[in-house]
Amino acid sequence: MRRAHTHLSAALTAALKAQGVELPTVTLEKPRDPAHGDIATNAALVHAKALKVAPRALAEKLLAELELDPSLLTCEGVAGPGFINFRFASAYLQSLVGQALERSEEFGRSDLLAGKRILIEFVSANPTGPLNVVSARAAAVGDALCRIYRELGAECDGEFYVNDAGNQVDLLGRSVLAQYETLRGNVTEIPEGGYHGEYLNSFARSVLDSSGDVYHDMPEDEAAAALGKLAIEHHIAMHRHSLEAFRVQMSSWFHESALRDKRAEWKALEELERRGAIFEKDGAKFVLTSEFGDTQDWVVVTSQGKPTYFLPDIAYHLDKFHRGYDLILDILGPDHHSYITKMTAAMSALGEDAKRLEIMLLQHITLLRDGEPVKMSKRAGQIIEMDELLEEVGVDAARYFFLLRRTSTPLDFDIELAKRQSDDNPVFYAQYAHARIASIFRRAELEPPTSASHLDLLTHDEELTLLRRLRELNDVLADCADSRDPHALTVWLREVAAQFHRFYHHCRVLTTPAELQTARLCLCRATQIALKRGLALCGVHAPMEM
RNA sequence: GCCCCCGUAGCUCAGUGGAUAGAGCACCGGCCUCCGGAGCCGGGAGCAUGGGUUCGAGUCCCGUCGGGGGCGCCA
Incomplete structure (x- = not known):
């Protein structure tokens, strides 16, 4: 789903190098205004200063240098202060339908984070x-x-x-x-x-x-x-x-009692002591979190000799670090905000790479x-x-x-x-689009297609706009992963549903010439697959009727 | 006092350094002998405020104002 981006990125990098840029940085973005095309790059704006040329002039030079695969992308020229705009080729967008039908439940899968190990508590x-x-x-x-x-x-x-x-x-x-x-x-x-x-x-x-x-x-x-x-x-x-x-x-249920059975909290304390990160005051033991980025030190053992909740928590986090995850994510309530610096500092005090720990407040x-x-x-x-x-x-x-x-x-x-079962309820709006597609196949008394044909007939604006939306699924998931927030997925689902309804209103599916009907049924099926995957990632069912 | 989150359209919110800031609801007006009207099409208004960084700021930094939350030898 990112073939066009990958291609463009490589082409721009080559063009920049030809202009004498040693380490080109290429960022591709989606222009806010659809009139500006599907992809824009600010490469000329970013590199103009170093090359001592005007951004627009550099953009023109890059453009002359650029070798694009016309089956993926066409160039829309230089615009504004020096952006270069590109548009997806129709053939590329149409090919997404084939991908969706072939990959079905796998549509949306990628290897962006392959090899990464993540733990979410x-x-x-x-x-x-x-x-x-x-x-x-x-x-x-x-x-x-x-x-x-x-x-x-x-x-x-x-x-x-x-x-x-x-x-x-x-x-x-x-x-x-x-x-x-x-x-x-x-x-x-x-x-x-x-x-x-x-x-x-x-x-x-x-x-x-x-x-x-x-x-x-x-x-x-x-x-x-x-x-x-x-x-x-x-x-x-x-x-x-x-x-x-x-x-x-849940993949696992980690019991604090198991930790205590192993005396893990006392072992963590010994390790902190060995590293000189513990001091005693008024008969209580404090961990020197202030040395590692917190504003204060915290009691880990009371003057009665009992551990506070913080000590087993440290032991627990240490255990998570030892399990070798690349990313350790804690999702906590907003009342735990002091916990962020506190626990991060404690991990640093234990010699761990605290950047692996991210504590987000919900x-x-x-x-x-x-x-x-x-x-x-x-x-x-x-x-x-x-x-x-x-x-x-x-x-x-x-x-x-x-x-x-x-x-x-x-x-x-x-x-x-x-x-409420109406279109102002976001979940029903998204599910309804899925059910409506199912009803088209019921009405036509057809099984949903499993392979695509006549896709070149999908040329209506509403069809191409719908295809653009479907293509975005990968980008949206990458966004969610980066921001540690699934919310963007619901925004995308609403937009896909809305665009499907627009398409359906403007383009008749059944009772059109046979080949066009076939192509449109394929597009409907692809949309249905995309909606179902999006909903599934939210943990929501995609009903066939409602 | 210190710390965190938030301030965008009447309301609920998108927008995580790009071009003329977008949706939904609500409101008004259209569209059903027509594949699900649970839908579609059209119509207005807005970045709390003052500085700064940048070619470019709703977005990053500092201050102010306003709203919410947190600062235990509790967990």
């Missing part, structure tokens, strides 16, 4: 309650990114880090125990800082129903520990179930119902569970809506809009 919600809608956005984004990186040839793993150790397990156990005792008629206060969610009440009831007084008869510490463990396991199972329903495939979401924000308070236990949202709007709409904004932008999730 996402969701990683604490197993102290069900997944809520905050995790749902992370799930949608993280999973879509995994799919995109794999589409581009990378080996990409998605990982859930399970915080199943430490203080919160104990606290969770005591909270459950309090609920359990209350249910037995022994009204007990939930401990300070404990968990108040209603879900724990029903969990405590199920424990009481199945185990009776067993936990009442144990010593309190023992009961709390046992109940904590039980509650954690219960929630992990819930998380797995919810994510599966959301079509999120901005929060606001659910809107009838235009009004749905109030959520974690402290009061009022949360909207991910499962409830899926139940109400469906997996397709939920996944797609979470990708509609850039990750750096807070997202308003309009529940009514997500449920």
Whole structure:
């Protein structure tokens, strides 16, 4: 899908060298104004200064030098301050239909990131309650990114880090125990800082129903520990179930308890000490993150001798580095922003190449119902569970809506809009185009073509514009990969759908001369394949009818 | 006080150093004896602000104003 670009890039490099440029830099871009063609290059503007000539004059010289394959590209001449514009040859655009039909599900695949190993950690919600809608956005984004990186040839793993150790397990156990005792008629206060969610009440009831007084008869510490463990396991199972329903495939679930079993947090501490990156103050141990780019140092072991959450987190990240990934991506909530410099500094302190670690912050979401924000308070236990949202709007709409904004932008999730079956609902608009194509083949009582013919008849403006859109899939995926953000894919899908509808309105498909009909059916099929792939990378189904 | 995100059309947002800044919604007006009208065609207005870097800035840097979030020996 980038043959024309590759060709042009090479041709321009050769032309620049002939003009005496030793290290040509060639950037190709899509002009904003379609009247300027399909590809523009600023090569003349960039290199004019060094060669001491006017940009437009250099552009003319390059043009005279340039050897282009006319089956791929034609030149539109020099324009503006010194841009050179090019246009795709119709034959090249038409050939994309053949590619789509032949490659089918593979349309969009490339080897851009072949050989790269990428790890994306996402969701990683604490197993102290069900997944809520905050995790749902992370799930949608993280999973879509995994799919995109794999589409581009990378080996990409998605990982859930399970915080199943430490203080919160104990606290969770005591909270459950309090609920359990209350249910037995022994009204007990939930401990300070404990968990108040209603879900724990029903969990405590199920424990009481199945185990009776067993936990009442144990010593309190023992009961709390046992109940904590039980509650954690219960929630992990819930998380797995919810994510599966959301079509999120985690490659691995990394348990903090496994790390602690190996004493990995203490080994990380020893390594930091060995490197002189630990100091003691007021009986606590600090890591010298300020020496590695952070504004302050952080406690890793309290004066009570217990590790803070940060120490096992360091051990966990170190483990990720040791697993040899080229890129280690963490997707975290916006409240973790201090974590970026903190963890990066800690990795540097351990002698790792911190550039391999990228921590991205996913901005929060606001659910809107009838235009009004749905109030959520974690402290009061009022949360909207991910499962409830899926139940109400469906997996397709939920996944797609979470990708509609850039990750750096807070997202308003309009529940009514997500449920609406009309063209102002972006997910339905894209899916509808796919279903409409399916209906054309049903109507014609034809199987979709698997090989192309008479493509040279596709010469209408709307046909060629549609082909240009289909070609962009590779570029869009590369953008998503670079920006670590699948959102551009939803923009592309909307544009493909819109352009398909325009084409369909202006160009009759059925009841036209046989050869033209064949060509147009091939174009319809190619569009359908492209839509299906785009939707699949978002984790959304492409229905045949709706 | 320090740090992060954001400020583009009435609203929600694209635009990640290029040429005359684009979509959707909403609003107004057209298009169904015609392959799915869940669609298409046409119509207005805008880069918060002041500097700087650059041949070129919505985009990069600094300041100001406005909105949101974060700064524990909690996780």
